[in-house]
Amino acid sequence: MQDALIICGTRPEIIKLAPLYHCMRASGWVRPHWLHTGQHDEMARQMLACFDIVPDISLERAGEGLHEFSARCRSLLDAVMSDGSWSLVVVQGDTESTFLGALCGFHHRVPVAHVEAGLRTYDLERPFPEEGLRQMVSRITRFHFAPTERAALALREEAIPRERIFVTGNTVIDAQHWVVRHHRIRRSVEGRGHLLVTSHRRENWGSDLREICHAIAEVASRHPELQVLFPVHLNPVVSQPVHAILGGLANVRLSPPFDYLEMQQALIDSWLVLTDSGGLQEEAPTFGVPLLVLRTETERPEAIEAGCARLAGTQRASIVKQIEELWSDPMAHQSMARAGNPFGDGQASLRIVDLLQNALACDERLRAAI
Numbered sequence: 558m559q560d561a562l563i564i565c566g567t568r569p570e571i572i573k574l575a576p577l578y579h580c581m582r583a584s585g586w587v588r589p590h591w592l593h594t595g596q597h598d599e600m601a602r603q604m605l606a607c608f609d610i611v612p613d614i615s616l617e618r619a620g621e622g623l624h625e626f627s628a629r630c631r632s633l634l635d636a637v638m639s640d641g642s643w644s645l646v647v648v649q650g651d652t653e654s655t656f657l658g659a660l661c662g663f664h665h666r667v668p669v670a671h672v673e674a675g676l677r678t679y680d681l682e683r684p685f686p687e688e689g690l691r692q693m694v695s696r697i698t699r700f701h702f703a704p705t706e707r708a709a710l711a712l713r714e715e716a717i718p719r720e721r722i723f724v725t726g727n728t729v730i731d732a733q734h735w736v737v738r739h740h741r742i743r744r745s746v747e748g749r750g751h752l753l754v755t756s757h758r759r760e761n762w763g764s765d766l767r768e769i770c771h772a773i774a775e776v777a778s779r780h781p782e783l784q785v786l787f788p789v790h791l792n793p794v795v796s797q798p799v800h801a802i803l804g805g806l807a808n809v810r811l812s813p814p815f816d817y818l819e820m821q822q823a824l825i826d827s828w829l830v831l832t833d834s835g836g837l838q839e840e841a842p843t844f845g846v847p848l849l850v851l852r853t854e855t856e857r858p859e860a861i862e863a864g865c866a867r868l869a870g871t872q873r874a875s876i877v878k879q880i881e882e883l884w885s886d887p888m889a890h891q892s893m894a895r896a897g898n899p900f901g902d903g904q905a906s907l908r909i910v911d912l913l914q915n916a917l918a919c920d921e922r923l924r925a926a927i
């Protein structure tokens with residue numbers, strides 16, 4: 558039996574690694590050990606409970622800033638890695654926890670498996686710091702689990718050996734299937750449904766966020782019968798302009814941030830999603846909900862190419878124009894709704910576990926022959 562250390566600390570990582578953890582536990586050949594870095598606290602605990610996961614190892618976060626967290630987390634991870642006979646380190650995505658986990662595995666010569674590898678914008682400022690972190694993780698990863706062929710191509714073009722790259726689909730779809738089964742998520746509204754909005758990315762703070770809010774206000778005023786649901790990030794840089802511009806509109810509901818189950822219910826009940834979130838670009842197509850990306854570029858262009866999403870940018874006129882087109886053209890809306898999900902079929906975790914079993918067994922045979 559081999560021992561794998563799953564290292565994560567944020568809400569999105571938990572969502573995308575939870576189905577892999579459960580799949581590993583059921584495999585019979587590997588023991589997954591869940592390590593929570595503490596990067597997210599209360600949100601992370603809620604998410605772990607949602608997926609029936611109790612961490613085997615929980616690190617104590619030091620400081621509020623990212624620099625303090627990183628320094629302390631790196632030291633604690635090193636102690637954990639020195640204390641166990643690990644066969645594998647598993648990380649996901651592009652957070653500080655992802656980078657620190659991969660770096661620690663690399664320093665201890667433990668193979669690193671990177672789930673959701675190969676996403677790129679090639680603009681280190683957008684998204685920041687995620688783009689830089691995921692590029693750095695790719696240089697020290699042994700197993701690259703790319704969600705799509707496009708992501709795999711990006712890795713090959715960066716001279717990553719082909720035999721280390723595997724196209725698996727995205728585990729976020731596995732997570733949706735898991736919660737639909739275990740928490741019985743079903744559509745709860747009749748008719749069109751609401752317009753779901755999220756916006757929190759750092760690069761949209763300031764004038765772009767105000768433009769987004771003015772676009773939503775214009776659409777809400779034009780269509781009082783359309784209900785707008787906007788879970789608002791708690792950071793005052795986001796919440797203050799959102800409440801100032803949209804707070805007085807009768808058909809706009811501003812709420813605190815949703816937990817994962819609330820967001821899945823909000824998605825399945827939606828007519829359209831407006832978001833700058835990467836995760837929602839992957840999740841909305843599972844429920845056949847068209848999506849407008851409130852950014853000028855995306856590291857998930859597969860959604861645009863498949864036709865289930867469009868780039869709307871961050872300017873008021875562009876956002877309003879695209880919403881109005883879908884409002885007035887039901888056939889265009891239906892075309893997006895029926896495009897399918899290019900990011901996966903809910904079987905990514907099974908593929909990853911099978912690939913790891915075969916690869917690690919092969920490595921063992923090679924070591925025995927030397």
